[in-house]
Amino acid sequence: MQEMQALKVHSYLSQSEIARHLEGVEFIMMAGPSMMAEGHPIHFTIILNTADVIPEEVKPLILEKFCREYNITATSHVLSNRERIAFALTTQETPMPKHIVDEAEANSIPWTLLHIIDFLGDSEGFKEAKEGLSGWSYSYN
Numbered sequence: 216m217q218e219m220q221a222l223k224v225h226s227y228l229s230q231s232e233i234a235r236h237l238e239g240v241e242f243i244m245m246a247g248p249s250m251m252a253e254g255h256p257i258h259f260t261i262i263l264n265t266a267d268v269i270p271e272e273v274k275p276l277i278l279e280k281f282c283r284e285y286n287i288t289a290t291s292h293v294l295s296n297r298e299r300i301a302f303a304l305t306t307q308e309t310p311m312p313k314h315i316v317d318e319a320e321a322n323s324i325p326w327t328l329l330h331i332i333d334f335l336g337d338s339e340g341f342k343e344a345k346e347g348l349s350g351w352s353y354s355y356n
Contacts, residue, residue, distance in 0.1 A: 227324045228302040228310055236302060236310060237327075240264045241356040243312050244285070246341045247349030251305040255291050255335035257344045261310055263330040266297055278332055286338050293334040309353055 228236055243262040249255050261281055263269075269277070274295040277305050284289060302310035314331065315321045343350060 221317055222303075222305040222311065224303040224304065224305055226304050228304065230325045230327070232325050233302055233325060237264050238354045241354045243351055244281075244351050245312060245349070245351040246344040248344055248347050249335050251292075251335060252351065253291075253335075255289055255337060257336055257338060257341050258291075258335055259332075259336055260312075260314065261332040263332070265330050266328040267298065267330070267332055269295070274275075274332075278334070282336070286336065286340050287336045289332050291334040293332070295332045296330070297328050299326040299333045300329045300331070309329070309351070314349060 239265060243264075245260040245262070247258050249258045263277075276294065278290065278293060281287065299315040299321055301313045301315050303313050305311050314333070315324070315326050
C-alpha cells in the first residue's frame with residue numbers, strides 16, 4: 216500500500232475571501248477514515264453554508280436527508296452545531312475546509328461560523344475513505 220502524505224497548507228483564505236468563496240455554495244461534504252474501531256469506518260463532516268441557528272427538532276431531519284441521499288448507514292457520535300470553519304489553500308483545486316476547535320488557532324487564522332454536522336458512519340459510496348484517504352466536495356445551489 217502506498218503511503219499517503221498529508222496535504223501541506225500554503226495559506227488560509229481571509230475573511231473577505233471566505234465570504235466570496237462561499238457565494239453559491241449550498242454545503243460541503245467531507246469524508247475520511249474514522250479513528251474509532253467500532254463498525255463506523257468513515258468520519259463525515261457536512262458543512263452547511265449557514266450560520267443560522269437550526270432548531271433542535273430539525274437537526275435529525277437534516278442528517279436523515281443526507282444519509283438517505285448518500286446511502287450512509289449506522290451513524291453515531293453526531294455533533295450538529297455552529298462551529299468555526301477556516302479554509303486552507305493546498306495543492307488541491309478547492310480550498311480545504313478546516314474545523315477550528317483550538318482557541319489559539321482560532322486567534323491566529325481567519326474563520327467563519329457555519330453549521331456543521333459531524334458524525335461517524337458507513338457508506339459504500341465512500342470507498343476511498345475506507346481505504347485511508349480523506350477528501351471534500353462542494354455542492355453549489
